[in-house]
Amino acid sequence: MAERYKLTQDALSALFEALAKDGRRILAPTDADGRTELNAVTSPDQVSKQYLQTILSAKETVFPKVERLLSYTTEGGKVDLKDAQPHALPTVLFGVRPCEAGAFKALDAVFNWDSRDKFFNARLEKLAIIGVSCTSADEACFCTSAGGGPGDTQGSDILLTPVQGGYLAEILTPRGEAIQALAPQFFQAGATEDKEAVLAKVEKAFDREALTAKLPGMFENPVWKQQSLRCIGCGACAFVCPTCVCFDIQEEADPKKGERLRLWDSCGFSLFTLHASGHNPREVQSARWRQRIYHKFAYYPERYQQYGCVGCGKCTRACPADMNLKEHLVEAAQAQ
Template identity: 35%
Template structure:
């Protein structure tokens, strides 16, 4: 199927129409914060916003999710039974994050019913980044401003129009049924190609990360963990703003004969994360907790899933209150290992 296009002026119409059948989630500005919210009629999405403050993972994996309700009359399940979902305007890094998260939530043996219930009903429209930000580093991690991994339909902004390119079968099926879209001309496709080249060349050349995993294998006791962790405040800004962090806690809240079991985001940066009932904590210092975060993303995840558990969205880089930059960490790991002649 060919690439289609939509005049920018028709976008709202298009989204409105989508809203009849789907719950449409798009970047919305609310109180100065841009995040993926369900579009209400008449509400505007901000597609030109470079990177949402919050990652879109909470659509499939909310910060607080009710797993079940209970009362004197028994248990009730809380699986998603709503409309099918459209996720509109996800940036390529975030679209790729879903693929990584699915290795955890939909692995062959255990399937997370809460994730699956929403995810299986979702179409992902991702939007190319014409202007990657200086803190973006998706190109370090097999991604890029025009990377199509994880998309059903790939959108490119070409001045007056949006190009819609079907990627998955679902995407193709969807696009064939929309009459507001016109066929894109060769000129349009050329424009998109130029935008891609411009965006890619505007990013700094990435370092080679082939040796990152094996370098980390040898750096468990290295003082480099001290150097970074001494500055670390131990807050959860990095983990909660990360599109690929998925750790959670489960709690029961109840009163007066009824209650809920909730699943809530947790962070390996918190001392409580690994504190055991006995009072013993296998990761007593911030150094151990920070090491866990970095090792998980760049070592354990690679070992188990075959790729890095980071998409290079750059949120933690720009939001960390003390400017701990994961990019400098990566380069210093490689340098330290090379300096010791380990790799």
């Protein structure tokens, strides 16, 4: 267990200043027109006071919704091709929840699977995560069924847990140590506060490994159709998801110039698997919904020996049709 320090609220302000002086951008949950969004901040006062989670996930910081991969110009039959360079700023992600901090590992599994993605890596290398433990949860949360927990340290470089008078700080990685080294005087050693006592209680809803073992045998189970009858086939769940990594490649061009862009895509869209022939292997919404579950709980563990869901519940909160992922996973786990 990492040594625990006490960080007072004033010390946190001073730490923000030290980070800025070190040339780092701080992104944190803010209240923007009634919405909790990640935005650049300079002081802890700008951080949302009461938030469960941001609406969108923090994946944007390493995998933006639109990204240019290359551009070109053509003149007189000559093509001038330019590879795009990632615009990566040294960034500290402050205040993300342990579930989301743990999600970067799932993104990493795909972006560094068979080749190393330079755009993703350039950003990830400059990213440090100061997570904040959860002291409350809602009905959408199921981190404890997804291998995490409200005070889970995986993925954070420093994890803060709110306690009387400030935070309990756990320095977890060399990146965390580097942040501590910027202002070591603010981290008081020997903190004795009880971390477990303040954490939210999130009861385990299902056995993830048992579900994974069961999924290959229930591809044709009626449960997928029943659950997805009300699904409207939008991409809200995938776009707010911290681990959904599927992207589309679009070319925007005219006869003289063009660029190739990478953008978020969603398996919920009917267009996602539509072939040029007109055939669609996932013709109906139930097949797309099943794919979403299988990708996260069957194919991910099979291919990467880890899961593609952290139980943050963002998809459930964002869904216009109230597709509650936790509830549907419990149903799948119990289905005959």
